[in-house]
Amino acid sequence: MNTKAFFPSKIKHPTSKTAILDSFSVSNFFAELKPQHKLIQSQTWADSHIDLLALDLKPAANIVTIAAGACHALAYLSAKPAAIHCIDNNPAQLALLEIKAKALIHLPDYDAVLKFLAQPHQSDNLKRYQRHLRANLSDQASHYWQKRNLLGRPRYYAFSENLQEHGYYNSSLRALRFLLTQLGARFDKLHLAKDLAQQNQIFEQDILPALQNKYFQFLIQRRYVLNRLGFNQNQITRLKNANQEELSQILIQRLRRLLCDFSIKENHFAQQVIGQTYQIQQQQSLPLYLQKEVFSQLRQFAHRVHPHQQNLIDFLRRQNKQSIDAFVLQDHLDYLHPNEIKILWQEINRCAAPGAKVLIRSLGTQLPLPQVVFQSDETPNWQTDSLRNQSLQNKDRCALYGSLFIFEKPN
Structure with a gap:
């Protein structure tokens, strides 16, 4: 079954805008505009x-x-x-939507879908893309996934790596997580927690000190860092108005709830934040x-x-x-x-x-x-x-x- 009509045949693409750095200040250097077509x-x-x-x-x-x-x-x-x-x-988000939906339709079985969308380091996913998906994608989605990145590889190679690590916000989260590990955070210990009490204990002893580090506290309140994590100015204002605490303290409270109030083994959001891949052996974790x-x-x-x-x-x-x-x-x-x-x-x-x-x-x-x-x-x-x-x-x-x-x- 060919579903080329999944996308309308003609889509008007908005005119792209080029961001021009008007100074070499630190904030402008890091305040990269969110890419509209990535x-x-x-x-x-x-x-x-x-x-x-x-x-x-x-x-x-x-x-x-x-x-x-x-x-x-x-x-x-x-x-x-x-x-x-x-x-x-x-269009990039719509191309992602389409290839996920087409994977559900055209890949041979559930196991193939799980390997294509959830498991990292699956070289056979390149064959799955070529054999089952490419011919069934709309022209717009096919153009997106076939386009080569700066390394010269087509974008569909993301499915042979770790799809969950791709994306503008994901790369920013990965950089922030790396910084916290350099400051002493031990996210890996959360994998060993047997219950919520142990998750809370690990958070207090092995993660919170890095979050309270003065350097991290300074960094996480900078607007350009928050923008890279997906918060625009309206959201930053709403977050500050949530209560009278420091913005960094509000974010720490949210992170504490994410990592401590729900079982790590059944929470794929927490797993992504701490750098863990989907736990495919546990269905409730997906x-x-x-x-x-x-x-x-x-x-x-x-x-x-x-x-x-x-x-x-x-x-x-x-x-x-x-x-x-x-x-x-x-x-x-x-x-x-x-x-x-x-x-x-x-x-x-x-x-x-x-x-x-x-x-x-x-x-x-x-x-x-x-x-x-x-x-x-x-x-x-x-x-x-x-x-x-x-x-x-x-x-x-x-x-x-x-x-x-x-x-x-x-x-």
């Missing part, structure tokens, strides 16, 4: 189990989500949706979309994933009234100006079917929706349950966000 993240930093629990998707649901690393979107296929529309301005129990469903419905290279507001403007059952915004609102949020929410109001849900995450602890979005007479009385929101947030194994909100449109 892979930003190779996995989604959001817990798909929590998403599905929060959204309670019914079969044949029509879903709109930010594409990100694609893990969450593919996990939603387990709910048998009618369509999952994945929105992103970055992202949901890579677990064997949902493989047959994902394989059956993967053709219902639809990538769209455009702005979310522009996409929604083209949708019919009351046609969408779920909106997964993740932390997208953290990046928007209040006026943009108002326009976006107007389109959500128009497109939302009765009973539709909106999932929002934020780096801060406050709802990133300005009050003005609820002041229009045309706005339905969206409902949310603060206790349930907090309960879902407490269960989220990613642990790096400060809040999670679910809004439901009344029937």
Whole structure:
């Protein structure tokens, strides 16, 4: 089955902008602009189990989500949706989404999918790409994966190395982790922990001293470092407003929760942060979309994933009234100006079917929706349950966000 139509035949690529260094200051040297046409993240930093629990998707649901690393979107296929529309301005993220979905469809079996997407150092993945995937990719995705990097190797070689180590944010995280190990952090000891009590003890004795190092404390509060880790200025502001503590202390608290509140053996987010690869022998340790129990469903419905290279507001403007059952915004609102949020929410109001849900995450602890979005007479009385929101947030194994909100449109 050839699925060339997975991508629309023509995609308008936004004009690329060249960043010009206007000085040789240290901050400008390190404040590299986020590359708009390169892979930003190779996995989604959001817990798909929590998403599905929060959204309670019914079969044949029509879903709109930010594409990100694609893990969450593919996990939603387990709910048998009618369509999952994945929105992103970055063609690299959409190329990642497509090759992951095509792997579910075209690779011979579950074992081949697991080796291609989850196991590092699999030289046979180059053959899997050539034999099963290349001919089934859209022209846009094929062009992306065939393009050579600075070392002269095609990008699809990432699948023969460690896919989870690729991406703009991932390389920054790797550099930060290396620095912490040089300062004495022993992340490797977490692998030996038998329970949460031991994880907490190892964190206190072998990781926290490096995090409290003055040099690291200074570095982690620099804006250019935070930008490299994926935090824009709006998110930095929200993070600072979370409470009155130092920004570095807030980040340490989030990291403590990630590494101490959930079993390392069952938390692939923690494993990625400490530099551990997916533990394929333990199914509960894998992202949901890579677990064997949902493989047959994902394989059956993967053709219902639809990538769209455009702005979310522009996409929604083209949708019919009351046609969408779920909106997964993740932390997208953290990046928007209040006026943009108002326009976006107007389109959500128009497109939302009765009973539709909106999932929002934020780096801060406050709802990133300005009050003005609820002041229009045309706005339905969206409902949310603060206790349930907090309960879902407490269960989220990613642990790096400060809040999670679910809004439901009344029937």
